Amino acid sequence: MAEKSELQYTAEHEWVLVDGNVATVGITDFAAGKLGDIVFVDLPKVGDTVTEGKIVGEIESTKSVGELFAPVAGTVVESNDAVADSPELVNSDPFGEGWLVKIEFSELPSMLSLDEYTALTGE
């Protein structure tokens, strides 16, 4: 599990861990908490091309439906099968085992720091 301070964030409550030209993407504990118990996750497939800011997946809780936006443009190189089988991992370990997709990118957009994200959520 990465340190929260090492991650970058989006206003749509995704977190991004950059390693070389691969971005690991998940949703924040704030977002997971707002959704409640997550019971279904629909993720893009390996090889899919994704566009920054476009919807690439869905995260359903018992009570509501959240959309996953691609924080960076690129190609999906890995999709977390463990989360598809056990969606509750997004609640129990949103920054670790509950990661969602890995996207290979060529250009990284500007994102939020932990401080900026925390200011946004007010928590």
Add this chain to the structure above:
Amino acid sequence: MSDESPSSASAADSSPASVRYSPLHSIHEQLGAAFTDFAGWMMPVRYSSDLAEHHAVRTAAGIFDISHMAEIHVRGADAGAYLDFALAGKLSGIALAQAKYSLLLNEAGGIIDDLVTYRLADDHFLVVANAGNRFAAATALAERAKGFDVTVTDESDDYALIAVQGPVSRAILEATAGLSDFATPLDELKYYRETAATFNGTDLIIGRTGYTGEDGFELYIQVDAAAALWAALTVAGSPLGLVPAGLACRDTLRLEAGMPLYGHELSLSTFPVQAGLGRVVALSKEGDFVGRTAIEAGPDAGARVLVGLSAEGRRAGRADYPLFHGDKEVGVITSGALSPTLGHPIAMAYVDPDVSEVGTELHIDVRGSRIAASVVSLPFYKREA
């Protein structure tokens, strides 16, 4: 990530401008609850996990704060006759201490609210309305009192309401320190009956009623004694598996039990018969009641009817998702979730009568993809007797 569909709990139909807090709010904060706006009230939506809370109610017990509900007293010599006129049911016919589910209709036969009425004395009834409909219900009930020897008072602000729901509920109440002076012992209190009792000297009303499909109790107590009662129930209940439970699991529990939620299955434009509540309207009772003419005429031929839907997989249809039979749009979902107890998606929906037969295969349009669902009978879940 963005939350595109707010929880149905926040879909308040008539919220007053200012936010209201339950008398138990500080307890919920101490318990780490997440809150949601429900009909203008900040109420606990969950404490830890809505699934865990749901399962606790099905297997042990949950304690709910539902102080946002509205309590309207009806007192006077004509109380029974007045309620027969004001509500759809025959309330004059219920026994002392009995409770009855009923509907408050408008002249057009539409549903202003669904409510539970308790007979506290021969000439004294307690009508419990939904928070979002408090003012509409209180206003309609007050207007209808004209010509009857009856006093109708909205005393909602005087009450806190705590529900203890689940198979071990009775054992919890019996073990709760300070609860005593039961007019009817709990082991003799039948479902949909109430008893007077006291908690450390404070009067309370305990109904064996609820909104979860489980055995359980609802405790009406004055605001300033509510926190101590919650604490005492929690102390007695924790060893038996009692957990604090929020509105999120209350919604999945009532959905599994096939119970309607106002604003979803019921509305001003819904006739009771469409919602499967024809039996709640006592057309056989003598005299007029508000809505009788319209109810006797009935809804338009072809009016949609409420059905249960069951699907496979894990992706649930949600409120407002359309339903198709072949290429034809034949209905709309009013409530839906992945059933925590059953493990597959369930929903309630209004559909055209010709596709309402149990076993009919329909498709739910889940944000562009079609999911097969079949019409099933309600409820989805029934506790073992």
